[in-house]
Amino acid sequence: MKLSTREALNGYLFFSPGLIGFLIFMGFPILFSLYLSFTSYNIYSAPKWIGLLNYKFMFTQDPLFFKSLGNTLYYVALSVPLNTVLGVLVAILMNQKVFGIRVFRTIFFLPSVVSGVAVALLWQWILDGNFGLINTFLANFGITGPGWLTEELWAKPSMVLMNLWAVGGTMIIYLAGLQGVPRSLYEAATVDGAGRLRQFWNITIPMLTPTIFFNVIMGVLGGFQVFIQAYIMTGGGPNNATMFYALYLYNKAFKDLQMGYASALAWVLLIIAMVLTLIIMKTSSRWVYYEGSDQK
Template sequence: MRGKRPMKLSTREALNGYLFFSPGLLGFLVFMAFPILFSLYLSFTSYNMYNSPKWVGLLNYKIMFTEDPLFYKSLGNTLYYVALSVPLNTAFGVLIAILMNQKVKGIRLFRTIFFLPSVVSGVAVALLWQWILDGNFGLINSFLSNFGITGPGWLTDEHWSKPSMVLMNLWAVGGGMIVYLAGLQGVPRTLYEAAKVDGAGRLRQFWNITLPMLTPTIFFNVIMGILGGFQVFLQAYIMTGGGPNNSTLFYAFLLYNKAFKDLQMGYASALAWVLLFITMVFTLIILKTSSRWVYYEGSEQR
């Protein structure tokens, strides 16, 4: 156009990039950023979804830390679950991945079989395990009765309820197994060939080659496992309802009850922000200590 300076190519490309990016940015601002910030505001209010939020300052946090025994109960249950499920999932995931990395006939079928449970609907899995762990006619106790062993009340005994949830969580170990398998297939074969020349056995190869080279993958899965563990909800909601004696009342379950049963949206928002802080602390601890045990190829740090 006459009388107007032509727009630079770089400027046009930048504008086109922002134009294509804008729907995603708008969706993030509307559906994620705004609800997150609004929940922060609600955490300082008393809100029951029927009346307008009423500002109460730090009252929700004061009640949480000084007057609500279920807060500490649910937090303890969740920490117990995370402390058991994350190491077990890591160990079994690595073990199964090593088995699935072998060059044997039909290995693709076995990989599919181990991976499929991780994509099944969570409700269906919970109902299935509710039957498996039933104290009267469940599959596990029926099997134990063949040997004259009386199985425990997996879901009705407070001493067994949380271990039952951890056991059930191993059902989906195939998801982590696939990630570990990808990590294993990225290990250079020349390292194993050199180790064999030096006379290293399988155990020595695993300890000095496989495990160090797999630590970045373990690092990723541990963080994801911690984040997922602190949000455990569906299993307890479907199978036990938080019982017996609140032994499976996990943190996310308490948050759900406060928000949608007691209609204490302000208090539930405060619980959510405390959960965010807790997960951030654990994640930062893992990140800070990763330089001591995570090995990256080409780096001298372990």
């Protein structure tokens, strides 16, 4: 047996446990959910094939489908840009060479590793309309704060505000990107007379675009999966203002036991996420700069 063939067989042998595990625990459920999306299934009885009726009902008769999708798109459209801007700014602050900077980095990063349920309960108290930290603070200045979680106007912005709590997770990635920028570029720009602001726009941002590209995609995908905040804090209210897509899917699957319809919702979500991801990737050539390449 040739050495290359033996090495290939050894590679497949070592890779096989992971592949088998993926096929059994992920591949099969994914394909089975596709089948279920064309059926009426309530767990207690066998799936009944109904063709495209789930999808027809979704797009023509289910108002909560568009409501939940709109809520989710609103959340993604606000949270991703805000998280990106704040993440970059915090990363720049954490990239300074000052005493105790590692302590500050740890402080900013810690909220991103706290349990999602614990964070939701904490923010439920912070945003409480009567006794919450924010409204209590505003009351000291004679300002009556809104019902952050009980008023339809403020419910979704409250979720976006809460999302900024975990900005430390993206901050760490941006910090790694910043530390990968060659110092020689800043030194050359300084010699040419470029100020801090010009260096930021012409060096820092272009060199960070691959990192921004990665975080934007991850932020969009994560935004479409927002669930814990609404489930714990509002249950989808008020008036379905925080009925996000993942929460609606969960309700259909585990409260209404409409597993077939929930599977159809899941596949529509997958397609929407894939389309948005492909759009971002296709447009990346216009704004993402890779060192050593003319792509921009």
